[in-house]
Amino acid sequence: xxKTKRNILGAIAYSVPxxxxxxxxxxxxxxxxxxxxxxxxxxTMDFLLGAPEEGMTKGGxxxxxxxxxxxxxxxxxxxxxxxxxxxxxxSEYASQRSVLARLIRFxxxxxxxxxxxxxxxxxxxxxxxxxxxxxxxxxxxxxxxxWGQPNILWASLTMALxxxxxxxxxxxxxxxxVPRELREASLALGATKWQTIRKVVIPNSITGMLTxxxxxxSRGAGEVAPILFTGAAYFLPHLPGGLSDQFMELGYHIYIxxxxxxxxxxxxxxQYATTLVLLLLTFALNFSAIFLRYRLRKRIIx
Amino acid sequence: xxxxxxxxLLFTFTPSLFAADVIxxxxxxxxxxxxxxxxxxxMKKNPNVTIQVTGGGxxxxxxxxxNGTTDICNASRPMKPGEKQKLKHRFSSLGVEIKTAxxxxxxxxxxxxxxKELTVQQIKDIYTGKITNWKxxxxxxxxxxxxxxxxxxxxYVYFKENVLDDEDYAPSCQNMPGTAALVNAVSKDPNGIGYxxxxxxxxxxDVAVKADEGAPAMMPTAENVKSGQYPITRFLYMxxxxxxxxxxxxxxxxxLSEEGQSIVTKxxxxxxx
Amino acid sequence: MQQSPDISNTLMKKRFxxxxxxxxxxxxxxxxxxxxxxxxxxxxxxRETLPLFxxxxxxxxxxxxxxxxxxxxxxxxxxxxxxxxxxxxxxxVDEGVTVExxxxxxxxxxxxxxxxxxxxxxxxxxxxxxxxxxLAAPIGILAALFTAAFAPKWAKEALKPVIEILAGFxxxxxxxxxxxxxxxxxxxxxxxxxxxxxxxxxxxxxxxVIPLIFTISEDAISAVPKSLTEASLALGATRWQTALKVILPAATPGIFAAVLLGIGRAFGExxxxxxxxxxxxxxxADPFEPVRTxxxxxxxxxxxxxxxxxxxxxxxxxxxxLFLFTxxxxxxxxxxxxxxxxxxFRGD
Numbered sequence: 001x002x003k004t005k006r007n008i009l010g011a012i013a014y015s016v017p018x019x020x021x022x023x024x025x026x027x028x029x030x031x032x033x034x035x036x037x038x039x040x041x042x043x044t045m046d047f048l049l050g051a052p053e054e055g056m057t058k059g060g061x062x063x064x065x066x067x068x069x070x071x072x073x074x075x076x077x078x079x080x081x082x083x084x085x086x087x088x089x090x091s092e093y094a095s096q097r098s099v100l101a102r103l104i105r106f107x108x109x110x111x112x113x114x115x116x117x118x119x120x121x122x123x124x125x126x127x128x129x130x131x132x133x134x135x136x137x138x139x140x141x142x143x144x145x146x147w148g149q150p151n152i153l154w155a156s157l158t159m160a161l162x163x164x165x166x167x168x169x170x171x172x173x174x175x176x177x178v179p180r181e182l183r184e185a186s187l188a189l190g191a192t193k194w195q196t197i198r199k200v201v202i203p204n205s206i207t208g209m210l211t212x213x214x215x216x217x218s219r220g221a222g223e224v225a226p227i228l229f230t231g232a233a234y235f236l237p238h239l240p241g242g243l244s245d246q247f248m249e250l251g252y253h254i255y256i257x258x259x260x261x262x263x264x265x266x267x268x269x270x271q272y273a274t275t276l277v278l279l280l281l282t283f284a285l286n287f288s289a290i291f292l293r294y295r296l297r298k299r300i301i302x
Numbered sequence: 303x304x305x306x307x308x309x310x311l312l313f314t315f316t317p318s319l320f321a322a323d324v325i326x327x328x329x330x331x332x333x334x335x336x337x338x339x340x341x342x343x344x345m346k347k348n349p350n351v352t353i354q355v356t357g358g359g360x361x362x363x364x365x366x367x368x369n370g371t372t373d374i375c376n377a378s379r380p381m382k383p384g385e386k387q388k389l390k391h392r393f394s395s396l397g398v399e400i401k402t403a404x405x406x407x408x409x410x411x412x413x414x415x416x417x418k419e420l421t422v423q424q425i426k427d428i429y430t431g432k433i434t435n436w437k438x439x440x441x442x443x444x445x446x447x448x449x450x451x452x453x454x455x456x457x458y459v460y461f462k463e464n465v466l467d468d469e470d471y472a473p474s475c476q477n478m479p480g481t482a483a484l485v486n487a488v489s490k491d492p493n494g495i496g497y498x499x500x501x502x503x504x505x506x507x508d509v510a511v512k513a514d515e516g517a518p519a520m521m522p523t524a525e526n527v528k529s530g531q532y533p534i535t536r537f538l539y540m541x542x543x544x545x546x547x548x549x550x551x552x553x554x555x556x557x558l559s560e561e562g563q564s565i566v567t568k569x570x571x572x573x574x575x
Numbered sequence: 576m577q578q579s580p581d582i583s584n585t586l587m588k589k590r591f592x593x594x595x596x597x598x599x600x601x602x603x604x605x606x607x608x609x610x611x612x613x614x615x616x617x618x619x620x621x622r623e624t625l626p627l628f629x630x631x632x633x634x635x636x637x638x639x640x641x642x643x644x645x646x647x648x649x650x651x652x653x654x655x656x657x658x659x660x661x662x663x664x665x666x667x668v669d670e671g672v673t674v675e676x677x678x679x680x681x682x683x684x685x686x687x688x689x690x691x692x693x694x695x696x697x698x699x700x701x702x703x704x705x706x707x708x709x710l711a712a713p714i715g716i717l718a719a720l721f722t723a724a725f726a727p728k729w730a731k732e733a734l735k736p737v738i739e740i741l742a743g744f745x746x747x748x749x750x751x752x753x754x755x756x757x758x759x760x761x762x763x764x765x766x767x768x769x770x771x772x773x774x775x776x777x778x779x780x781x782x783x784v785i786p787l788i789f790t791i792s793e794d795a796i797s798a799v800p801k802s803l804t805e806a807s808l809a810l811g812a813t814r815w816q817t818a819l820k821v822i823l824p825a826a827t828p829g830i831f832a833a834v835l836l837g838i839g840r841a842f843g844e845x846x847x848x849x850x851x852x853x854x855x856x857x858x859x860a861d862p863f864e865p866v867r868t869x870x871x872x873x874x875x876x877x878x879x880x881x882x883x884x885x886x887x888x889x890x891x892x893x894x895x896x897l898f899l900f901t902x903x904x905x906x907x908x909x910x911x912x913x914x915x916x917x918x919x920f921r922g923d
Contacts, residue, residue, distance in 0.1 A: 006813070013815035017721035020714045021730070024785060025737050031744070031752050031782075056335070082605055089606035093599060100607070106909070107610040113836065113905035114898060115843020116746075117870045118620060121894040124877070125619040149371060161612055168609075194598040222745025225845035225870070229878045234357035235334060237341070246356065251747040255846065258751050260331065260480025265489075265504055268755075275751050279744070286743040290736060361881055380659065385881075386640050398644045445768060452854070452875050453685045462685070470683045473695065476771065476853040476865045479875060483754075490759065490770055530652055537659070546646065558647050574649055 035279060038272030047273060056235060056257070057267055061274055066239055067152070067247035068281075071227070072217045074156035074243075075163065080213045082160075083167025087212075090168070091175045092197055112165035116225035123158030123230035124150075146244060153243040155231030162226055163216035170215055170289075174208015175201060177296055211292045218285035222278065224251040234260070250278045323549035324352045329363020329376030330456055331480070332499065333538055336403065336569045337376055340557055343565065351549055360456040367541055368392055373550060375541040378405070378456030393543050400540040402557055404572040405499055406527035407461060407534040410485060410506040412492045417441040419510040419519040422533055426465055428495065431472030436493065448475040449484050449496035457481075460536050461497055497534075500570045527572040538571065620898055623891035626883075627672060672885050677892075682856035682867065684876065684886045691889050693896075695856040699773070699866030703848055704841035706777025706862060707784050711841075712834050714781070715788030722789075723796035724818040742786035750850035753779035758851060765863070771853035773866040779847050784837040791836060795829020796822055832908040839904040843897055845870040869893045 050060030086104065094101030133148035140146055147153075178201050186196040224232075233246040234256055240247045254274050261267045327337050334357035341353035358366075363375040368388045381389075381397065389397050409425060411417060417439055420428075427433040428446055437443045450471055451458040458477075462468060478484040481498040488494040489505030500508075500522060510519035513533040526532040546554050556562050563573035651659065672691050679692030722734055753775055761778065762770045799822050807817040823830075853865025854875065873890050880887045 010813055010815045013819055014725055017717040017725060021718040021721045021726070021734055023714060024718055024741065024789075025734070027782065028737050028741050031749075032740075034752065034756055035748070082608055085602045085605040086609055089602045093602060094606075100603070103610050104606050107613045109909055110613050110902060110905055111609060113839055113901050114616065115845070115870060115901055117843065117845040117873050118616070118894050118898045118901075121620050121623070121873065121877070121891060122616045125623045125891065126615060129623075129882075130619065149366075149369070164609060164612075192592075192595050194595045197598075218743060222743070222747070224745070224747045225874060228845075228874055234331060235338065236356060237338070237354060251745055251846075254747050254751055255850070256480070258754055259478065259483040259850065261482045264482035264486045271751065271755075275748050279748055282743050282745060283740065286739060290739060359878060362878065365882065381643070383640055386643060390640070396640060396643045398646050400646045401649050402647075447769060448855075453683075454876050454878065454880065459685060468687045470681065470686055470690070473681060473857050474855055474864070476769070476855040477867070477875070478854070479849070487770060490762075493768070530655055535655075542646075545644065554646065574647075 032279070035272060035275050038268070039274075039276030042269035042273035043276060047270075048277070052235065056261055057263055057270075061250070061253060061270075061277065063236060063239055064248040064250045064253040064274070065277070067232075068221050068250045070152060070240060070247060071156050071159060071249060072220050074152065075160040075220050076213050076217060078157060079160035079163055079216055080167055080209060083164050083212060083216070084171050084209050086164075087168045087171035087175060088197060088201070091172050092193070092201060108165050108168050111161070114162075116162060116223050117228075119158050119162045119226040120228055120230060122161075123154055123226060127154040127157055128230065150229060150231040150246060151244045152231050152240050152247045155227040155247070158226045158230050159220045159223065162223060163220050166216045166219055167209075167212035170212030170293075171205060171208045173293075174205035174211065174296060177208075178204040207292050207296050211289045211296070214285050214289040214292070218282045218289070221285070222251055222282050224249070224255055227252060250274060250281070254278065323350065324354065325374065325550055325553060326372045327353060327355045327374045327376060327540075328358060328366045328372035329374075330360040330378040330538070331357040332360075332378040332405070332456060333376040336538070336566065336571060339565050339569055340562060344553060344556060348552075351553065353553065359454060361454065364541065367397070367543065373542065374554075377539045377541060378536070379459055380537075380539060381541060389543070395544050398542050398545055400542070400554060400558075401537045401574060402540050403538040403563070403566045404527055404574060405536050405538055406522035406532050406572060407457065407465075407497055407536065408500055408522040409509040409511060409534075410488045410496045410498070411509055412488060412494060413505050413507045414492055415441060415507070417509065419512060421512045421515055421517075422465060423514065425511070426467065426469070429461075429466055429471055429475065430469045431474065444493045447491050447494045448472060449487050449491075449494055450475045450477050451481070451484065451498065452477045452479050457498060461534075464536075465534060524567065524572050528575065616898070620891060620894050624888050624895055627885065627888045627892060629671075670885075672889065677889075680858045682872070684889070689886065691885075692856075693869075693893065695858040696867055696869045696872055696893065697896075698858050699852070699856070700842055700868040700870065702773045702860075702862065702866055703776045703780055703852060703868055704838050706774060707780035707841040708788075708834060708837050710778060710781035711784035711788050711837055715785045715833070715837070716792045716830055718785075719789050719792035719796055720818060720823065723793050724822055725814070738786050738789055741782065742790070744782065746783055746844055746846040747850075749779050749782050750847040753847060753851035767863050769853060769863060769865050771851055771865055772863050773852060774862045776848045776852035776866070776868075777862070779851050780841050780844060783844055783847060784841050787840055788833045788837045791833035792826070792830045795826040795833065798829065799825040835904050835908040839901040839908075842904075843870055843901050845874045849874045869897055873897075 047060040048065065049062050051063055052061070053059030086108070090101060090104065094104070128148060128150060131147075132154065135147045182200050182204070183196055186200045187193070191199065227249060231246050232249045232252040236246060236248055254271060257267055257271045257274060258264070261271075327341065334355060337355045341355050345351060345353055360377040360379055363372065363377055364381060364385050366372040367375040368385065370392070380399070386396050389395065409420065415436070417436060420439060424433065424439050428439070429448060429450070433439060434446055435443065436446055448471075450461075462471065476487070478487060478496075484496045484498055485506055488496040508522055510521050511533050512519045517533075520526045520532045522532050522534075527535050540554070540557075542550065542554075558574075566573045676691050677693055679690055680694045681690040681692045682695050683690040718734070722731055726734065754771070757779055758770050758775045761767065761775050803821055803825060804817055807821040808814070812820070848868045849871040852868060852871065854867045854871055855865040856867040857864055873893055876886070877890050880890060
């Protein structure tokens, strides 16, 4: 191979991957500019804080924002403790070769790969048709449905299950950054394992739990498929007042406004602005997670 | 900000605190906007009644009626024997049917499409795949692109049973999740055809429909739909478990009154008479 | 005197041990939840498909039930009466389903004779996934190679957050973008007959798959031991030769896993295909025709299906197939590829 030929090949081998990397940046910028340009004009205070009006052709999206908020709060209250405990088990208690640990790790990986729509089916089949209907039969026995129908509780639990691997991975990563010396020092001072975990490991991995929680919220706020038939509603005149109520949600609102609103062209602004709100929300969440993780990684080096 | 507080107050205090009667309405997405308008106006006039409206689809609404989770069910198609059987099993009543409005199913094409009228038979042949080129119905030489509603909608079922004579849609038919998506698709597709409730959008045009070759071509106007001369007309229904009484009776009577029926026109449907 | 601290110490330890024991058990039990739920997902998604294999309950005819009461003083014209009774007497009788029906090439679940052919749905899912991965794999892998092997530090620092942003795009946002912007653009560029089609869905889907393939490939490429790279450079190979002939082959199993997981993600993703593919149940190989995928079918039809009918169970059957398919892909990617990767580098 001549030197020039090699140089040309080298330039190609370098520039093609660089081009693709640049392409990703361009795609992201293009999608974002389109959505910002389309939605910025309609993004007013009244839009954020008002309810849909005139048969969803005017007004705001406050109920959808509120519903999304409630969804992720209930989801986190359930998901973050379970995820944290699983991560503590995996990194502190289980020996990596034990069958149980490998089983759980496999389960977490599988859970991460299950399609969102299958979670929706599971929520319908398990939470609504099995647990909910079972509760109705046991507590009410009047032949009517109270819990055996879509509501915010079942939607949140379904979403908690979907985001569980996100929490586990983030917390485990944080626990790994707690130096071994700290643990050993604690144990050497006579503290038991649980005391060490409680007083040394957990306080040092609070950031990780926060990151996990935030990432889970970001993921949960953006997923629509699991709530399609476990609780999201097209339109509600009232905010959800209890766990057995249905709710409106940002992502679902985008979907129905883009495909089922009475006048698709007239509501273009609402659609773009709703998309922008959801996008800004997930960005804010993701960036705070990135920031926290960055601080965490810095700790390992120093 | 004032708007916000008003919204919050509305949301927090309306449910059943001051209201003596709560009526829940659930069902057809086609009718959810209409039902919402009715409820809004009625509540404004009768502050002691709360009416909660949710969509979900005709099937969902009828299931809710059967399960006892709703007082009134909206449906853009009549109840099926199987559903009536379930209702009877539960409440030993077949339920009561109330016709609340009429809906003319329009056929839309792109505004530049030269085809101005179609017979019901031609529409059937187009949607079952027997006619595939606009040339065959007097248009330009281009393939017909079919748009339909999703197969869970009352409109899909109505169109299939009444226009297609229960034959299957051609497989190339694209199913859109809502009328809006369908209208939007046709407005961007010079060779597209779609069907649905009356829609006013840029880029599309209604086709006049003839019941048969000799019949006059009819546009889906209020007059033609009301008189039943437009061939593809259907009713929009409400179902309740038993003959309405009390607050519910007053509400339904109001819907059937002139005032209630005048709202029907505003959301793109047609009054009963 | 000397004995007492020892005794108290033992007492303390004993008390602590109960706490220890409880803490460990509670944490272990909670950790076990993940596994429990995987089993439950299996059981409950499959359980809802089981009634397919037993005959459904018979439904009474209109004559047996009698007339329904009406309310309101509307008098129908003759034509209206005829049309209405025609519609009311038509009921799709739930006759269950046969294997031949499921193997057919027509998906017409709402019909006098429902056709539950799964073939067009499977073809649809495969078509979109294939297009998505064919686009996303080269972009993701090469961008990962650039980041891990060539890029200066600032470019690396800049690219990572961009990928995270892309990964953070909710799928409904990508779907919306595809429906409103991308579809028109693609149609105008290629002069297509169908605005919404498998290709548009595939392109949009690739946006969701790129971050996944990028991240895992980048991990795999970074995990190639420094010693290999250094040896290659020391032998006089240039950086690009090292990247293409040493790093890339060494990272192949990881990249393979990335592509497998990418296929799995594309196969199961719902909102993008629901909004961007046109949802027509066609069985064709043409990438520019609309398709109806398995996930979109569940998403579109489940909300309004009558619970307990054959159609309802078929949708769960489709869910089971989706689950099994992605489960297998993940298992292959996890077990087979990871282990090979480990073995290769350990040299045993």
